[in-house]
Amino acid sequence: MRVLGISAFYHDSAAALIEDGHLVGAAQEERFTRKKHDSGFPQHAVQYCLDEAGIKLQDVDYVAFYDKPFLKFERLLETYLAYAPRGFQSFRMAMPLWLKEKLFQKTLLRDEMKHWQPDFDWQKRLLFGEHHQSHAASAFFPSPYEEAAVLCMDGVGEWATTSLAWGQGNKLEMLKEIHFPHSLGLLYSAFTYYTGFKVNSGEYKVMGLAPYGEPKFKDLILDKIVDLKEDGSFRLDQQYFDYCTGLRMTNEKFGELFGGKARKPEELLTQHHMDLAASVQAVTEEIVIRLARSVRKETGAKNICLAGGVALNCVANGKLLRENLFDGIWVQPAAGDAGGAVGAAYAAYHGYLGQARKLNGHLDGMAGSYLGPEFKDDEIEKRLIAAGAKLTRLTRDQIIEQTAQALADEKAVGWMQGRMEFGPRSLGARSILGDARSPSMQKTLNLKVKYRESFRPFAPAVLREDVDKYFDIKSDSPYMLMVAPVNEDRRRAMNEAEQALFGIDKLNVPRSDIPAVTHVDYSARIQTVHKETNPAFHDLLSSFKAKTGYSVVVNTSFNVRGEPIVCTPEDAFRCFMGSEIEVLVVGNCFLRKEDQDPALKLDYKNAFELD
Template sequence: MERVIGISCHYHDSAVALVDRGGIVFAMQEERLSRNKHDSRFPTLALSRALEVGQLRIEGLDEIAFYENPEVKFDRIWHQILHDWPNSKELFSVHTPYFWHHRRPVEQQIRANYDYRGPVTFSEHHRSHAASAFYTSPFERALVVTLDGIGEFETAAVHLGEGNSLAKVKSIHFPHSLGLLYSVFTQYLGFEVNEGEYKVMGLAPYGEPEYLDRIVGPILRLATDGSFSLDPSFFTFSDRGRHYHPRLIDFLGIPPRTRRDDPMTQAHKNLAASMQRALEVAMANMLRALIKEYGIRDVCFAGGVALNCTANARMIRELGIRSHIHPAAGDAGTALGVALDAAVRGSGRRDTMRFAFTPYLGMSYSEAATEMTFKLNDIPYRRSPDVAAEIGAKLARGEVVAIVHGRDEWGPRALGARSILADPRGPEMKDHLNAKIKFREEFRPFAPVVLEEHYGEYFETLGMPSSPYMLYTHTSLQPEKTAAVTHADQTSRVQTVSRTQNAYLYGIIDEFRKITGVPVITNTSFNLKGEPMVSSPSDALKTFYASGIDCLAVEDFLVEKQPEGSA
C-alpha cells in the first residue's frame, strides 16, 4: 500500500491526511481553508489540496480510509434515542436526518462526487486515535490510551501497541465518559462545548479543588481496576441544549453560568479546579492499574482529553511514565491515524514502521502569490534583508508581530508557522494580547516558545529533552523573566524549538535573545476569538487589520501599520 487518504468529518473538526510511500505528505483541517471554525462538513477543500500537494489524481490513490464506522455509530445513536425517549425527541428529529443523509452514505458521496473506484475502508474511532499516536511515536512497545467524549460506543480505549500491531485490550462505553464529563462542566461554567474545554483548564489555577469530593465518588466513580463510570442521574446527554440535569445544580449548590455576562465567582473558579483535579485523579487511577497489569511505562495518549496539558504533565510527575502525544490529538487527528493504520496494514512489512513526523503538514504559499495578494489589495509592503533581526528587535521594543511561514501547523496549537509573537517579560503583555489582539477572557494564559538548548534553564523539563508540540505544562524556573507566559499556578505550556525544527522561528528568538538576554518569546495562535487560525496571506491580512497587531511578516515580507494621521 503506497498512497492512502484518511478522512474525518461530519461531527466536528473535519480533516484530511495523505500518506504516500511510507511518509506523511499532508494533513490539514478543513476549517483552515473554509474559514468556518470547527467545520464538520465533508472536507472538499482539504481533499483537493492534499491531492495537489501530493501531485496525485484521485484515481492514483490505493485506498481512502474513513476514521470510524458509521453503521456502528448509528446503532449507538438509535439505542440512545430509544433509551432516553421522550427526552431524546430533538436528538431524533435533528441528528438522525443529518446522520442518514451525510455520515452514513459517506462511501457513496466519495464515489459519486470524485468518480473514485478504489477501495473505501472504515476503521473504529478509537483505533484511529490510537494509530495517530503510536505510529508517530518513538516506542517499539507502548500502552496506547485514548480518551474523548464518544466514538461509536466507546469513550475510552486501551490498545497494546507492539511493532506494527495495535491490539485493543480494554474499553469503556457511553454514557461513561471523562470527555463528556469535562464538557458538562465546561457548559456549566458558561463555555461552549467542544470549544471551551481549554478555558476550564486555564481557569482552574485561579481556584481550589474544594468540590473534588462532590465529583469523585458521587458523580465520577473510580474502580480499583482503573475503570470509571458516571452516575447517569446527573446528566441529560440526549438534550441537545443542556447536558446536565437540574439535580446536578442542586447537588453542587453553585448556580451555573448560563449567559456570557453572568459573573464568574470564586465558586466557579473552584469548580473548574475541582473538575480539572478529578480528571487527573481518574487518569492516574487508570494508568496505575495498566502499568501494574502490563509492566509498561511508555504511554501514548490520544483523543480530545489528551489536549489537557495540565493532566498530561501530572501523569509524568506522579507516575514516572514516558509519554508521547501526537499534536492533533483531537478528532481531526483521526484522519492521519486512519491513514497511517491503513498504510501499515497494506505494507505487509514485518520490520517496525514509524513515521517521521513534523507538525508542518498543511499549505504553503509562494512568494509570487504573496506579492500578488499585497498588490491586489493595495497593501504597502517591503522585503526585509534580515527578517529575524528586524522581528527580534520589534519584539524587544514591545511590538506585537504576526508571522506566516512555511506550511500550516497540524493540530490546534500554533507552533511558529501561523503565530502571533510578543515579548514575554512583562505581565502587562498578557493583558494587552487578551484585550487588544485576541479579544478574549482576561484569565486566558499564553504560551512560551524557548530555544531548545535553553529549555532546562527556564522551565521544568519533565525528563524530556524537548517539548515541541505545546502539550504539557512545565513549572517556570525564572518567572520574573517570563511573566507574560507564566500562569497563576507558576506553570507554562511550553514549546521548544530547534534550528532543524523551524529555522525561521528559531532565528527570531535567537535575535530577541541577543538583545534582551532572554531566549523565550510569547507565542499564540494567529487568529481572533471565534475564528480558525489563518492559512493564506489573504487570511493574515484580514486578521492583521482587524486587530492591534503592529507588524505582519509573511516569510521575509513585512507589512507595518501606518501611524494614525499619516498619509
C-alpha cells in the first residue's frame, strides 16, 4: 500500500511517500528549484519520491493533500463579511487568485498529475485532510510512542490555529481547537513584521534576537493584546492587527502601543527591537507551557508530540522540556507546512485506510530526517569535475581524518554526505561545520560565509553519548529543536566591563569554552548525533574528539542567506565558490579552496533575495 502526500500552493511545498507504513522519502520543492520557500506544485519532489521507491505514479494507491481548500475559502469569505466594508482591498486582491486556482485545487492537482499518468482515476484516488489533522498526523504517527497527546500550534490552517489531539495505535482523534483570528503563530509573526523581518521566514530571527533584550513589554502584551487564560487558551484583541482585513500584520494602534512605526528591513536594530523580541518570546513560552500543563491535566498523557510552525520555536520547546510535565516530548522535524505532506500521507494510510502502525521499539519513524536524495561517489566525482572542481578522492577513513583536522585547524567546512535532510534544519548531511572552541567562528561564519546578520547564533552538533558533558540536558535532541543551557562548569565568568555591555555588544564576549555555540544567555540549540542514523557524522565528531578532546562542532545549514539548503554536488560547489568556505567535502571527494580555479569564484553575497 502506497500513499503520496503533498503540501503545496501556500509556502514550503513538499512531497512524501509512505510504502507499507514506512516513510520512503520526503523533500521540499525549494531544494530542487533553488527558490526559497517555493510554493508551487512540488513536481521535482514528487518525482524524487517516486524514483526513490523505484515506482511510477500509477503504482501509488492514493494521493493525499494536506488541507481542504473549500474550508480556507469559507474562512476568507466569513472574515470579510465579519469586517466589511473594511478590508475590501485585500479581499479584492485575493478573490481572483482563489477563483482562478485555489478554490479548484482538486482539478489543479489532477491536471498536474497528468504528465505522469494521463489516464489515472484521480477522482477516486485523491484525498484531502484538514490542515491541523495533517500536522497532528505528522507529529504522532512517526513518533516513538504507542499513545500520546498531540499539540499543534501555527498561524492558521482552514480555521484552526491551535489544536489538541489524542493518538493511540493507528488512531488519531482531534479533541479541541482554537480558531482564527486568535493565533499564537500570527501573534509571533506580527512581532516579526514589526521588528523588520519577513513573515513566514524571519520568526527564527526574532527568537535568536530575544536573548539580547529584556521582556519589558510582556505585561503590556498580556494586558492589552492577549487575553490569556489559566489553561493556555487565549484571544487576541484584533484592534491592534491588520492581518484579517489588510495587507500588513500590524496597524497604527499597534505602533502607538509599542513606540512608533515598524522597523524597515536592514535598518539598524536597537535595544528597543531586542526588548520587543524578548517580550513576544516570553509570552509565547508562557502560552505553550500553560497549554501543556492543561494537556497533561486533562488527558493524563505521559508523552506529548508537537507540530505546526510554533513547534519550531526550540527555545519554548526547551523550556517545556525543563518543566518535566511529560516523560517524553517528540517534535516533528519538519513541523511547518512542509511536514504537512508527511502528515497527509500518514493520515490517509492509518486513518482513511485503517492500516496498522508498527513502532520500531527505539528510534522514531523519521530516520533522523535523512529522507532526501543522495549521490554515489562516482557520480559525485563526475559531476564536480564537470563543474570545474579540482578535487582529491579519498577513502572514507581519510575523509573523516582530514575533515576532522581541517575543523581542528579552525577552517570552515562544507559537508555533504548521504541523504539530504527533510525540514528546515541541516543535521550533518548538508551542513557547514566549524570549531566550536573558536572565539571568532560565530562572527566569521555569519559575516563571511553565511552573509547574514551578525547577531544570529549557531547550533552545536554533539555526540549523543556526550551531550550532558556540555549541556544541561540528558535527552535526545536529534532534530535541533531543543534549547538547553551550557553547563555551569564550562561557562566563563564575565568581568564588570563585559557585564555592563548591552545588546549586540555582548556578541564578541566569549562566554564558555565552546564560545561559537554559546548564545548570549548561555543557551545552545542542540543537535545530538546518533550513530544509528548518521554514522559518517558520528565518526567525524569522534575523530574530532580524538584530536581535540571535544566532541562538539558548530553545525549550520549549507547555504547562504536567502538560498535554499544545497541538494546536489553542483549546488554545494557553487556555494563553496561563492562564499569563504575553505574546505568542501562531498561524499569521498575532498576540495580545498586554494586549489580551485579563481575564475570560477562567484559573488554569492548578493545572489539571493534576503530572507
